[in-house]
Amino acid sequence: MPITRKDVDHVARLARLALSEEEKAALEEQLSKILAHAERVTSLDTEGVPPTSHAIQLANVARSDDVVDPLSRDDALANAPAAEEHQFRVPRILEEEE
Amino acid sequence: MTAPSAQFVTTIGLEIHVELKTRTKMFCGCPVAFGGEPNTRVCPVCLGHPGTLPVPNEKAIELTNKIAMALDCEIAPHSIFHRKNYFYPDMPKNYQISQYDIPIGSRGSLDMEVGGESRWIGITRVHLEEDTGKSVHVGGGGRIREAEYSLEDFNRAGTPLVEIVTEPDITSAEEARVFAQELRSILEFLDVSDVRMEEGSLRIDANISVEAPGRSGTKVEVKNMNSMRSVFRALEFEEERQRNALMNEEELVQMTRHWDEKSGVTIPGRVKEYAFDYRYFPEPDLTPIEPSIEWLRQLQEELPELPIAKRRRWMEELGLGPYDAQVLTSSPGVSVFFEETLEAVKDANPKQVANWVANNLAGALSDTGERFSDLKITPSQFAELMDMVASGEINASQGKEILSAMLLTGTSPGSIAEERDMRQVSDRGELEAVVDEVISNNAEVADRIRAGDMKPFGVLVGAVMRATQGKANAAVVTEILKEKLGAS
């Protein structure tokens, strides 16, 4: 199934990428091609085959509830593109969370 | 065409978020605490720096299992974390590590009583995730949409958070309130969270829809309910709003609404332009949680007696009334205080003690907003007070006065009574003299009583009490008066 321009717009929005029209046009074509090549996977009969999300099986890896010293506030903000009152400053947020 | 209100059916489901009381965050060793200077409890991991990886806190997994068990959930033998992908500036990785199709606990229930009737509310799932940071909106009166910009503090980011989702089994605002209170008590007894709604360690959202015959319901999500009272008020408001809309044949729209405590109404949220698409997928940085049977058995054994069981036991074994039993099991603080007082008393009986703790003591605390854990007095001091009342050393109103003093100073009831010369007068000889004087001063009343009219009896008792500045033992006074006036 080829990717449509609508798909590209939707995905670019989800991924927060401000793409140019040229980029969108190229992606529409390239993604379609890549997914068409993947058709032998997408059309594979995998009835009864369990998915693998970890190739190496481990379980219950956890750490004990012990405090590790946090960063100093200056270090925490050292790479901040914009900071104010020891917080990270961002442009206004239009949408509420979730 | 209006349907009678009895035909409306209200359906409510709750989604509760509980911050766990661990020492450290869910996936890094930063300390967990409320408030504090911004960005002082952060590290590369919880700031989502490149290359950092999450390592789960075993205590958080344990506490989540306890919650799931207390809510009678099935515990998944194999559960996994997922990534929930969406952008938000208070979420450092722009995905939240959460759980999706295999939560730690599922298909549980919570047993509660509403108006003396037992109700079982289904628990859909109990899962573990991480909290976000906090945004402060600057300008525009602090409101998100009018703000000029926002500031991000990541101290809270990564705090272990348990999400509890109920089945849509709740049928009224009152039931929702009872459920929320019962759940809060359970969480307190489990000692897994501070459960302070005002600090956000307990957060409750609701889905509510009202159906009328022939009119299906419209699910509305209600958010921003910051106290137990606002859960009740918001849902009652929303129920009424939907009923009115149905009666007036107005169209209801599926949406999120925010409770506004001040104006007492729910306000519609922004209608979302696009449906959310969280692109959940199994978190590759983490391994599955596969609890052993032995470990689960051990956790089960460590579970404390839950409030409802304790309540029922006390009603049966100690003969407590439902109200007292409810108050005494509403938090582990009050419950332990009651139990320890009971162990320490000599003369007072359990019902009496229960009544004092549930009414006088709990009432005094709720006036000041304190908790049992903040109490200055010990159960043994309180037991001493109970014994003084029970033995007649002091009367009830003196007891209350002493209690207020104790709560302020933390001193023992005996010394307060002495200081204030509040020992109750029970000595017959001393009281008989007072009674005689009262009778002679109130000859007319006394005659009526002698003639068999008991109505003004209290007047004489009151006069004796006044004459002794309230120190007379009312029972002894009554006895003497009856003897002297030949009343029965």
Added chain:
Amino acid sequence: MSELWQHTAGQLSALLGTGEVSAVDVTESVLERLRSVEDDVKAFITITEDEAKAKARKVDEMRSAGEDPGPIAGVPVALKDIFVTKGIRSTAASKILENYVPGYSSTAAARCDAAGLPLLGKTNLDEFAMGSSTENSAYFETRNPWNLSKVPGGSSGGSAAAVASGQAVWALGTDTGGSIRQPAALCGVVGVKPTYGLVSRYGMIAFASSLDQAGPFTRDVRDAALLLDAIAGQDPKDATSLPIDHPSYAASLEGGVDGMRIGVVKELAGEGLQEGVKIRFDEAVSVLEKLGAEIGEVSLPSFEYGIDVYYLIAPAEASSNLARYDGVRYGLRVDGEDIVQMNSKTRAAGFGPEVKRRIMLGTYSLSAGYYDQYYGKAQKARTLIIRDFERAYGEFDLLVSPTSPTTAFGFGERTDDPLTMYLSDICNVPTSLAGAAAISVPCGLAPEDQMPVGIQIMAKALDEPTMFRAAYAFEQSFRGRDSQIFPELVSR
């Protein structure tokens, strides 16, 4: 007498151990070589000359104070600029991290430091390790030392080229779907993709978390074993690192391949190979046979679609891993009216075309309605590939194939068509998907273009000892222990 920079790490370790040379001598020799050819090769994004010399002095001081700085201390190393290094700019070859100076170090870098390896610098790569030619670096192209008009492969092209040209004695790279093995083959050096979980991923800027694995680039097999010994082992900061005590790989080299069962993977060693690759690979197999290995052929049908499975899984994970580059806490920011605009403009300006393409592809394959068809399906197909491996390892101890179907290609040759570029990794992705181990060992130059060819030796998870044993036996027989081959750094 050859120059110090020409020696292998094993040789240098011996010289350093006896005190014949100092760590400062070695480091200065290598730095001089680095500087003298860097304009031709362009392997480094950041050169950390001062840090390297300071570390070398420290190692020398330890030795002269009678302390043991460790068996390989003093041999300088280069790190792919995807390993985060405290106080040293770490970019992942992306504009979005151009000025990012981390406050912490990756575990792999920390272990190199603990082993006493002076850090020469941070090497070039395809942006966020996405690519097979290093042409996707946001900064510049790295050139193949064997022919400067050809690519070094990728994504760890800088590390591969640095080791091949003598700019570093050894280097670390990362391999998600061939990013160590393919450039190793194209540059004529040894490259190891260890078992998933053997080397900590902490501080390795993530591309595809379930596949990413760090490993060494070296000029011989012994060095690869030595460096892997230094960096492998469980890390409490990485929940997926394996809780095992790994054997010494350097002690696993001897023993030969006599009686070893080695399977040639039909799907990777037949059609579609460049002629010279086929010739050198077949010769290499016959060398193994002469050494006593039992050679057989094995057909693993699922490998045919390995590349498709890989390109459904890796971009999906990447789309999520790269969401954190949003202009809020670190890195590039391009201002916008509101947060959505700021995020979107920042990411549009900060990411290059290949990264955007993979984010788009991954976001799409995870999005509502497509998960089962793409990501979910690929995860099941991944199981089938693992099962094929299991079946093969029932019959064989090791599997072999060419590391890359072609030798190094020219700049721009594959950049127009992403799919063709993706197919460069066809021989490498099955091992990655199975989380298993593989090594690429040089097996000569293709007659038609005089460019290096590599043989890929694959082992089941954690069977690095067997893999090293075969690789070492092959290398010894193929080119002799002490040969130090350096390309001439010319364009052809």
